[in-house]
Amino acid sequence: YKEDIRPFDEDFAKILAVEPKVYRMREGYGPPGFENFGYIAEDLDEAGLESLVIYDGEGRPDGVRYKKVVLYVNEVVKAHHKMIEELQAEIAVLKRVVCSHHPTEVVCNESHTARAR
Template sequence: MANPGTPAFSMPPAEDETVRAQADVERRQREDAAARTLEAATIGSGGLTVKGGFIDLKEGSSLHVSGEAVFDGDVSLPAGSLNTPGGSIGAGQDITAGQDVIAVRDVKAGRHADVDQNLTVGGNATVTGDVTTQARVRAAGDIETTGTVGLLRSVGSRNYIVGTNYAGAWINVDGTIGISPSSRLFKGAIRDWSFDPQKLLQVQAKSFVYKQSPVPYQAERQVGFIAEDLDELGLSAFLFYDDTGAVQGINYDRLTVALFVLAQWQEQRLSAIEQRLSAAGI
């Protein structure tokens, strides 16, 4: 008992180690029970919000969303797959999956999409950075990489042999990949075309290396023409230009048309010479 006038106080009882351990066990049991309850839980229209945390999928697990899956940050599934059979997938940053990413509608990533297996999209795939996959990229709609240098790589295509019914792929000025058909079904206002074939004889072949080679000026030398040389000769029909109007490169496939015209011109000259020689009895 404290003496009169002396403030009474009492120290909190020291928590026994056994009591503390028991509390930890009970806490883990409650967390496990909550996780098991969530296995069959239905989330309503309000959705699922994780504040400051994350959704952790153990090895071999997948995330299956019947509607849309939208994430402000990264979507990372190191060993699983992401499947939204009824909606879209949207991520503010990266989409990374150890297996497949499948969406019936659209896939959008604020940065990169890195998928170890297949990326299958029923709608459009839009990625600000790079699209990287070890298997296939399939999209019923458009595949778009919108970064300053948006790359779409297909490393395995170097080992794939196409059949006889193939078409060359071309990149349009807006970055769209497509074909350039030659059938009359796709062409209008058709008329004969000619140019001064002697200009083509003034073009000098060059050898060079690309400045953006892995080791600048030390890569294997290439052969070809310089676009500016053709531009100076007025051969703009065989060139392509950037969005500022500066000459950028040569459409070498169009040069085959010029070579046909050149061959026809030379054939006409030879025929004329032969006729004169024949008339002269030579």
């Protein structure tokens, strides 16, 4: 069903700069007084996240592609997970060095290691 499949090259971390907002729709655009929350299309557009914005016929931000937001969040989580794994490996190396020279340090104690997890 699909063709021309290629990687989606995007700076997914841009989503971290956008703050969700609480808002009410202006009269004629939704139930009166109804309070909603979410991202503001203009904020996403300004952050360079055009792929998450629905534009009107004149090219103005008009809505948010919320189903696509999950993709951005998932990619950020994957990047953070990779970073955590790399940091854990680095800590393990540093801990071995410290403990080889100072075996009585708290970080060399097995119970300290178990608590840190």
